[in-house]
Amino acid sequence: MNREYIVVAFVNNQISVLNRITSAYLKREINIESLNVSESFVKGISTIVISAITSADTIERIVNQLGNVIDVLQVDYYHQEDLIYKEMALYKISADILSDKSDSDYILNRSNSRIIEMGKEFLIIEKSGSRYELEKMKEKLESKKFLAGYSRSGNAILHREQDKSILLKVS
Amino acid sequence: MQKNYIKGSEAVLKSLIEEGVDTIFGYPGGTIMPLYDELFNYKEKINHILVRHEQGAVHAAQGYSRASGKVGVCIATAGPGATNIVTGIADALIDSTPLVCITAQVSSDKLGTNFFQEADTISITVPITKWSYQITSADEVAVIIAKAFYIARTGRPGPVLISLTKNAQIELTNYKYRSDLVFNIPCLKRVQISQSSIKEAIDLINSSKKPMIIVGQGVIISEAGGDVIELAERGSMPIVSTLMGLSAVPSNHPLFAGNVGMHGNLAPNMMTQRSDLIIAIGMRFSDRVTGDTSRYAPMAKIIHIDIDKAEFNKTIKSYLQIQGDAKEVVKLLIPGVKRSLDSEWDSFIKECWKKERDLIIDKLLSDSVNDTVSMAQAVDSIARIGKGSVVIVTDVGQHQMFCARYSKFNYGRSMITSGGLGTMGFGLPAAIGAKVGAPQRDVVAILGDGGFQMTLQELGTIMQSNIDLKVVILNNSFLGMVRQWQELFFEGRYSFTEMINPNFIQISNAYNIVSKRVEIREELDYAVKEMLEFRGSYLLEVVVRNEENVFPMVPSGSSLDEILY
Ligand SMILES: Cc1ncc(C[n+]2csc(CCOP(=O)(O)OP(=O)(O)O)c2C)c(N)n1
Numbered sequence: 089m090n091r092e093y094i095v096v097a098f099v100n101n102q103i104s105v106l107n108r109i110t111s112a113y114l115k116r117e118i119n120i121e122s123l124n125v126s127e128s129f130v131k132g133i134s135t136i137v138i139s140a141i142t143s144a145d146t147i148e149r150i151v152n153q154l155g156n157v158i159d160v161l162q163v164d165y166y167h168q169e170d171l172i173y174k175e176m177a178l179y180k181i182s183a184d185i186l187s188d189k190s191d192s193d194y195i196l197n198r199s200n201s202r203i204i205e206m207g208k209e210f211l212i213i214e215k216s217g218s219r220y221e222l223e224k225m226k227e228k229l230e231s232k233k234f235l236a237g238y239s240r241s242g243n244a245i246l247h248r249e250q251d252k253s254i255l256l257k258v259s
Numbered sequence: 260m261q262k263n264y265i266k267g268s269e270a271v272l273k274s275l276i277e278e279g280v281d282t283i284f285g286y287p288g289g290t291i292m293p294l295y296d297e298l299f300n301y302k303e304k305i306n307h308i309l310v311r312h313e314q315g316a317v318h319a320a321q322g323y324s325r326a327s328g329k330v331g332v333c334i335a336t337a338g339p340g341a342t343n344i345v346t347g348i349a350d351a352l353i354d355s356t357p358l359v360c361i362t363a364q365v366s367s368d369k370l371g372t373n374f375f376q377e378a379d380t381i382s383i384t385v386p387i388t389k390w391s392y393q394i395t396s397a398d399e400v401a402v403i404i405a406k407a408f409y410i411a412r413t414g415r416p417g418p419v420l421i422s423l424t425k426n427a428q429i430e431l432t433n434y435k436y437r438s439d440l441v442f443n444i445p446c447l448k449r450v451q452i453s454q455s456s457i458k459e460a461i462d463l464i465n466s467s468k469k470p471m472i473i474v475g476q477g478v479i480i481s482e483a484g485g486d487v488i489e490l491a492e493r494g495s496m497p498i499v500s501t502l503m504g505l506s507a508v509p510s511n512h513p514l515f516a517g518n519v520g521m522h523g524n525l526a527p528n529m530m531t532q533r534s535d536l537i538i539a540i541g542m543r544f545s546d547r548v549t550g551d552t553s554r555y556a557p558m559a560k561i562i563h564i565d566i567d568k569a570e571f572n573k574t575i576k577s578y579l580q581i582q583g584d585a586k587e588v589v590k591l592l593i594p595g596v597k598r599s600l601d602s603e604w605d606s607f608i609k610e611c612w613k614k615e616r617d618l619i620i621d622k623l624l625s626d627s628v629n630d631t632v633s634m635a636q637a638v639d640s641i642a643r644i645g646k647g648s649v650v651i652v653t654d655v656g657q658h659q660m661f662c663a664r665y666s667k668f669n670y671g672r673s674m675i676t677s678g679g680l681g682t683m684g685f686g687l688p689a690a691i692g693a694k695v696g697a698p699q700r701d702v703v704a705i706l707g708d709g710g711f712q713m714t715l716q717e718l719g720t721i722m723q724s725n726i727d728l729k730v731v732i733l734n735n736s737f738l739g740m741v742r743q744w745q746e747l748f749f750e751g752r753y754s755f756t757e758m759i760n761p762n763f764i765q766i767s768n769a770y771n772i773v774s775k776r777v778e779i780r781e782e783l784d785y786a787v788k789e790m791l792e793f794r795g796s797y798l799l800e801v802v803v804r805n806e807e808n809v810f811p812m813v814p815s816g817s818s819l820d821e822i823l824y
Contacts, residue, residue, distance in 0.1 A: 104381055104391065111386045152569035156446050158390040158410060 124242025180237030267397030288336025291363035317347025322692030338376030353679030389417030477541015526611035654686030654710030684713030
C-alpha cells in the first residue's frame with residue numbers, strides 16, 4: 089500500500105549530494121512531494137527532509153541505497169504521524185479583503201496567520217501548518233479572488249515522542 | 260618545512276604511484292593534454308596503455324582489476340572522452356569492480372558556458388558511481404586521489420569518477436602525499452559481525468537436512484574461496500555458484516555442484532527448490548539467479564551473508580542476515596559447523612547431474628551433426644586443453660553462457676564476464692586488461708561475432724602494446740542470444756539478428772595478429788592446442804552452428820524448476 093514517507097538525511101554539505109539523493113527517487117519513478125535542505129545544528133552538515141508517496145518496500149530500498157551514499161552520515165524514514173511536521177507559506181492578498189467584515193475577521197483573527205507586510209493594495213501574510221492546512225487557506229482565498237501570490241516552504245520536522253529525537257548521532 | 264611545488268598533473272601521477280598503480284589505460288585529448296604531457300616524464304614508472312576508444316580503456320581497467328584484485332585506473336579527456344566511458348562505469352558499479360576513472364574537464368572558470376568539449380560528467384555519472392568528485396584546484400589533488408582509492412576498494416568495491424579541471428592540472432601545488440589520512444566515512448566503516456547471528460547460523464547448518472552454499476563474486480573479492488571450501492567440507496554441504504562467483508571454488512572440487520540461474524545446471528536449480536537451508540555468500544539474488552522470486556526456494560530458510568546490508572531482503576526475503584566481509588564471516592562459522600553427509604540429498608544431486616549429462620552434456624559434446632561445431636565443444640576444448648588453468652574472459656550472449664557451463668576453473672579470478680549489465684563489447688578490452696593485470700597467466704577471450712565487432716578496434720591495442728592474448732570468436736553469424744529468444748518466445752521471427760560479417764582473418768592480418776579459421780569438428784582440438792601453445796597473440800575464428808540454443812534454460816519469470824531443455 090502506498091502512503092507518505094518522510095526521509096530525513098544528514099549529509100555533508102557538498103556539491104552533488106542532493107543530486108545523488110534525488111536520483112534514488114528518480115531511478116524508481118517516485119515523485120518528490122516536498123524537499124527541504126538546511127544547515128543542521130552541526131556546521132558543515134545539512135539536514136535533508138524529503139516527503140514522497142510510495143510503498144514500504146520501495147522506501148526501504150531507497151533508504152538502504154541512501155545509506156550507501158558516501159556523503160550521507162545518517163538516514164532514516166518516518167511516517168507523518170511520528171513527526172511534528174510543518175511548512176510555512178506566504179500569501180499575497182488583495183487589500184480588498186479588509187472591506188468585507190467576515191473575510192477580514194477570518195484573515196485577522198481566525199486563520200492562525202500573521203500579517204508581515206501591509207501595503208496600499210496588498211497584504212503579505214505568513215502562516216505555518218501542515219501542507220493540507222496551507223493549501224486549504226490558499227483555496228479559500230483563491231475562490232474569493234483575493235489571492236495574488238502564494239509560496240510554500242519545505243518541511244521542518246521534529247520527532248513527536250519525548251525520548252526520540254532525529255538528531256545526528258555523533259560517533 | 261621544505262616546500263615542494265609541482266603541477267597538479269604531476270601531483271596526480273605521484274599520487275597514483277603512491278597508491279601502487281603500475282598501469283593505466285587511456286586516451287588523450289585537448290583538455291587532458293597537461294596530464295599526458297607529464298605522463299611523458301613518467302613513462303618508466305607508469306605503464307600507460309593506449310587504447311583505441313575510451314570504452315576500451317574502462318573495460319580494460321575492469322579486466323585488470325578483476326584479474327588482479329587491484330583498483331583499475333583509466334583516464335580520458337573531457338566531453339566525448341568522458342561520455343565514452345559511461346558504459347564501463349555502469350558495468351563496474353553493478354558488478355562491484357573497484358575503478359578510479361579520471362576524466363578531464365574544462366577550466367573551472369569556464370564551467371557551465373558550453374565551452375568546447377564541456378559535458379557535465381559529474382551529473383551524468385552520479386547514478387552509476389560509488390562516489391565522484393570534481394577537482395577544481397591543484398591543492399585538492401593529493402587528498403582526493405587518496406580518498407578515491409580508499410572508497411573504490413573499501414567495503415563493497417565500486418567505481419569512482421574524478422573530474423579534473425584543466426586549471427587544476429596546470430596550477431602549482433605544494434605537494435605532499437599523506438599516507439596517514441583517515442577517511443571517516445560512515446557507510447564504509449567495518450561492521451561488527453553479530454556473534455549471536457553466527458551462533459544461530461551454525462545451529463541452522465548443523466540441523467539442516469538439505470543445505471547448499473551459493474557463492475557469488477563477494478567470495479572472490481574477499482578471497483574467501485578456501486574458507487568456503489573448509490566450511491562446506493565440515494558441513495558436508497554442496498557448493499553452487501552464480502555467474503559472477505565462478506572460479507571462487509575449483510570446478511573439480513567434489514562438493515562443487517555447478518551453476519545456478521537462467522542457464523545454470525539442472526542440479527543447482529532443482530536443489531534450490533528443494534533445499535531446506537541456503538547459505539548465500541556474497542551474492543545478490545539477481546533475477547537471472549532467482550527466476551520468479553515468489554516461487555524461489557519455497558522450502559528453504561536463507562542465511563544471507565553480505566558486506567552490503569542494502570542487499571538484504573531486496574529481492575528475496577532471508578531468514579537470517581549476517582553483514583560482514585565474506586571471509587571473516589565464514590571463518591567465524593567454520594569451527595562450530597559439524598554435519599555429516601545426508602545420503603538422500605547427495606543422491607538427489609547425483610541424479611540431477613546424471614540427468615543433465617544424459618539429456619544435454621554428453622549428447623552435445625559427443626555428437627557431430629554434419630561435423631559442425633557446437634559452442635559447447637569449442638569451450639570444452641579450451642577447458643580440456645587449457646587444463647582449467649587459463650583465465651576466460653567472455654563477451655555477452657550465448658557463448659558467455661556456454662563458457663559458464665563448460666569451462667573449468669582451477670584457480671580464482673579465472674572467469675571475467677559482464678554479469679549485471681550484460682555489456683556487449685566488454686570481452687576484448689577486458690581481456691587485454693586481464694592479461695596486463697595477470698601477466699603470468701594465459702588469458703583467452705571468448706567472444707561472439709556480434710560483441711567482437713562492438714570493440715574490435717582494440718586489436719590495435721594488442722598490436723601496439725604487444726599483449727599476449729588469445730582471442731576466440733565463436734561465429735554463428737547471428738546475434739545468437741537474441742535469435743534464441745526470438746525462436747523460443749517470438750515465434751521465430753528473426754528481426755534484425757542475422758549478421759553479414761567481415762572476413763575476420765583479414766581483419767586479424769591487418770593487425771599483424773596470427774589467426775586461423777576452423778569450420779569442422781576434427782580440426783578444433785588441434786587448432787586450440789596450436790593457439791594455446793603459440794607465444795604471442797593469436798585469433799581463432801571457430802565457425803559454429805548458426806541456430807544452436809543454450810540449454811537448459813529457465814525462461815525469464817519462470818520458477819527455477821520450470822526448465823526448458
Ligand atoms: C551493448 C549491448 N547491446 C545489446 C545487447 C543485447 N544482446 C544481448 S546478447 C546479444 C547477442 C550477442 O550476439 P553475439 O555477440 O554474436 O554472441 P552470441 O549470442 O551469438 O554468442 C545482444 C544483441 C547487449 N547485451 N549489449
